Amino acid sequence: MAHLKTLLALGIVVLLGCPVMASSPHDGLVEYLDGCLARGDRQVVQEMVRSLEATPLPATPSHEALIESIHGVLSLRGEETLAGRVLRVRRARLARTFVRGLEPIVFPLDHGAHNRCLSEWWYFNGHVTVGGERHGYMITFFKVFPKLNFVHAALTNLDTREHVFHRTFHSPKAAAAATGRLDVRFGKDSVREEPDGRFRLCFTVKGRRLDLLLRPQRAPMMVNGNGLIDMPEGTTSRYYSFTRLETVGTAVWPDGSTRPVEGRSWADHQWGNFVAFFRPWDWFGLQLDDGTDYNIFEFRPGVGFAGRCHVNVLGPDGRLEVFEKIAMARTSWWKSPVSHDLFVTSWALHVPGSGESFTVTTQVVDQEMPRTAWYDLPPAYWEGAVNVVRSGSTTVSGVGFSEHFPYRRPVRTRRPLPATN
Numbered sequence: 001m002a003h004l005k006t007l008l009a010l011g012i013v014v015l016l017g018c019p020v021m022a023s024s025p026h027d028g029l030v031e032y033l034d035g036c037l038a039r040g041d042r043q044v045v046q047e048m049v050r051s052l053e054a055t056p057l058p059a060t061p062s063h064e065a066l067i068e069s070i071h072g073v074l075s076l077r078g079e080e081t082l083a084g085r086v087l088r089v090r091r092a093r094l095a096r097t098f099v100r101g102l103e104p105i106v107f108p109l110d111h112g113a114h115n116r117c118l119s120e121w122w123y124f125n126g127h128v129t130v131g132g133e134r135h136g137y138m139i140t141f142f143k144v145f146p147k148l149n150f151v152h153a154a155l156t157n158l159d160t161r162e163h164v165f166h167r168t169f170h171s172p173k174a175a176a177a178a179t180g181r182l183d184v185r186f187g188k189d190s191v192r193e194e195p196d197g198r199f200r201l202c203f204t205v206k207g208r209r210l211d212l213l214l215r216p217q218r219a220p221m222m223v224n225g226n227g228l229i230d231m232p233e234g235t236t237s238r239y240y241s242f243t244r245l246e247t248v249g250t251a252v253w254p255d256g257s258t259r260p261v262e263g264r265s266w267a268d269h270q271w272g273n274f275v276a277f278f279r280p281w282d283w284f285g286l287q288l289d290d291g292t293d294y295n296i297f298e299f300r301p302g303v304g305f306a307g308r309c310h311v312n313v314l315g316p317d318g319r320l321e322v323f324e325k326i327a328m329a330r331t332s333w334w335k336s337p338v339s340h341d342l343f344v345t346s347w348a349l350h351v352p353g354s355g356e357s358f359t360v361t362t363q364v365v366d367q368e369m370p371r372t373a374w375y376d377l378p379p380a381y382w383e384g385a386v387n388v389v390r391s392g393s394t395t396v397s398g399v400g401f402s403e404h405f406p407y408r409r410p411v412r413t414r415r416p417l418p419a420t421n
Contacts (some may be wrong), residue, residue, distance in 0.1 A: 011098045029354035034146060037077040045074075051081050052089050068235045068273030072118035073145070075275045087234045105227045105240060111182035111193060111269065112300045114238075118145045120177075120271035122184055122191060124201055124214070125285065125401040127385060128249045134158040136363065136385030137210065137376075138401065139203050141177070141191065142186050144276060149175035151186045152369055155205040156384060158210030163384075164206040167372050199267065212249035214265050216242050221295060221314050225322050229310060232279040232299050237272035243285070243293035243314055266401065276378070280405035282328070284349075284360065286388050288398035291316030296326060296349070300405075311351055323353030333410050339370045339380040341406030345409070360402065381405050 029048075029384040036044050052067065067086065074083035121361040125138040140154040149172065154165035172266065175186045182193040199214040207265055223229060223239040231237050245265040252258050266285045279299050286294040293314040301307035311323040336343065344364055350357045367384025381403060388398040 023409075028256055030066070030073060031146060033070060034073045034077070036072070036211035037079065042079075043130045045079070045082060051084050052086060061085070069116065069118060069145075071235060071272045076145075105222065105238060106170075108181050108193060110238070110240075113143065113184070114271045115179065117141075117271045117322050118273045119237075121269075121276075121278040122182075123214075123268040123270075124191070124265055125383075125385075126212075126214075126245070126247055126259050126263055126265030128212075128247055128265075130210075130261050131253075131257075131259030133160070136367075136401070139189065140384055141186055141189070142276065143175070143177055145306070147172045147364065149186055150378075151189050151203075152378075153189065153203050153205050154367065154369060154383065155208055155210075156364050157366055158363050158385060161366075163364060163367055164208070165369055166205055167369065167376055167378075172377055177208070201265075204408075207254035209252040210249060210261065211251075212247055212261060214242075214245035214247050214267065217244040217246055218242075218314070218318060219232070221293070221312060221320060223295060223312050224310060225320060230308065230348070231272065231274040231310065233234075234273045235272060236244045237270055237274055239268070239270045241285070241295055241312075242267040243295070243388075244287060248368055280346075282402075282404040284386075284402050286358070286360070286386075286398055288388060288390075290397075292398075295398075296351075298326065298328065311353065313351070313354055321354065323351060325352050327352070329405075330411060333407075334365050336368050336370065336380070336406075340369065340394075341368075341370075341380050342403060342409065343368065343382040359391070360386050360400070361389070362386055362402070363399075365389035379405060 033045055033048060036042070038061065048070070052070070054215055067089065071083055071086040074086060104214070111309070120143045121140050123138070123140040126136070126138065128135050136152065136156045136158055139151065141410040142150050142152070148240045150167065150169045152165070152167050154163065156163045170186045177184045182191065182199065184191050191199055191201045194200050194213070201212045201214060203210055221241040221243050223241060227238050227240050229237050229239050243266055245267060247261070247263045247265045251261050264287065266287065281297055281299050284294060285299040286296070288294070295312040296310070298309040299307055309324055309326050311326050313323070315323040327350040330344045331348055332344070332346040334343050334345045345362045347360045348357070349360060361383040368380060368382050370380040383403045384401065386400050387396050388400055389395070390397040
């Protein structure tokens with residue numbers, strides 16, 4: 001009964017539409033619901049869902065965020081039936097109002113953390129030379145509600161084909177992400193924005209320490225034109241990319257030697273009230289030699305979900321084109337000896353909206369990020385450097401990174417690819 005009284009007190013504040021303060025009653029309600037689910041106390045959660053169904057909330061961005069957060073917590077806790085009921089409430093609200101929380105992305109404010117969101121990450125990849133040897137790197141700082149923080153990082157020598165990585169969890173005391181500015185530190189791995197606008201990225205992978213300065217060479221890509229994408233579970237995510245970052249720095253190797261680093265990087269920042277790794281996807285960040293950059297990702301279809309594709313093309317002149325269709329043929333496969341999962345090693349891509357066709361091929365086959373411990377919740381996935389060849393060409397037209405989750409069996413394209421010469 002005490003739990004129910006607390007919930008009703010918080011619910012009254014929310015239902016009356018009180019202003020959202022720095023210490024928001026909305027935050028308290030979501031944390032309280034999560035605690036109830038953790039204790040196995042479903043009665044108060046069921047009452048809250050019934051309240052949402054019976055009493056419409058004010059049509060404000062903050063209340064839309066509240067409903068997204070409740071749905072996300074229920075999904076994260078495996079309460080699929082209750083999550084489905086909340087999702088139906090949200091869809092009905094969107095049918096009645098155009099309020100979507102579409103505040104514009106503002107810099108440097110939105111470089112920082114968004115602590116009321118269920119999921120957020122800062123992601124970087126790059127093609128660099130380290131002491132004259134070609135390498136690909138990637139690192140992601142993950143922050144998941146309420147206090148789950150982890151880093152995935154990898155470094156691949158593209159000449160020797162050596163691939164090293166780590167997947168490391170950090171306690172709340174060892175992880176910090178500032179609001180209002182880019183300043184993220186998880187253990188000894190960090191990224192922050194310098195006064196001159198460059199990003200300082202420092203991380204270690206298996207004794208190899210990289211200290212990099214990344215300078216944006218063009219304005220950020222607002223994915224889908226406004227930085228908003230629909231997620232498979234019915235919620236939304238904010239998303240922007242820095243597709244070209246001039247990169248310089250140093251690397252300290254396990255033998256104590258210091259080596260110069262130079263090359264080009266890519267950065268993503270994504271946040272929202274969605275469940276990370278809820279639905280598998282295939283993603284490509286491609287940097288072509290003519291100055292065109294592609295951000296391509298496709299959520300795979302599943303039960304009750306037809307799949308969704310987003311193609312963003314940033315031209316050399318800075319003009320952004322957005323398409324929703326792609327034909328993707330997976331033309332070769334690799335089975336991991338570690339996870340025994342099946343991954344793609346080459347693709348044929350065709351973008352009907354732009355008329356462009358590519359062959360994308362992994363530069364090193366084994367760039368898997370397998371799970372490393374029983375408590376390592378995210379699944380194994382493949383993340384690594386690729387080469388891009390335009391249709392009709394015999395030489396490399398660009399480079400990029402691809403990320404995809406494993407497949408149970410080889411699949412064919414669902415849309416026909418155009419004939420090529």
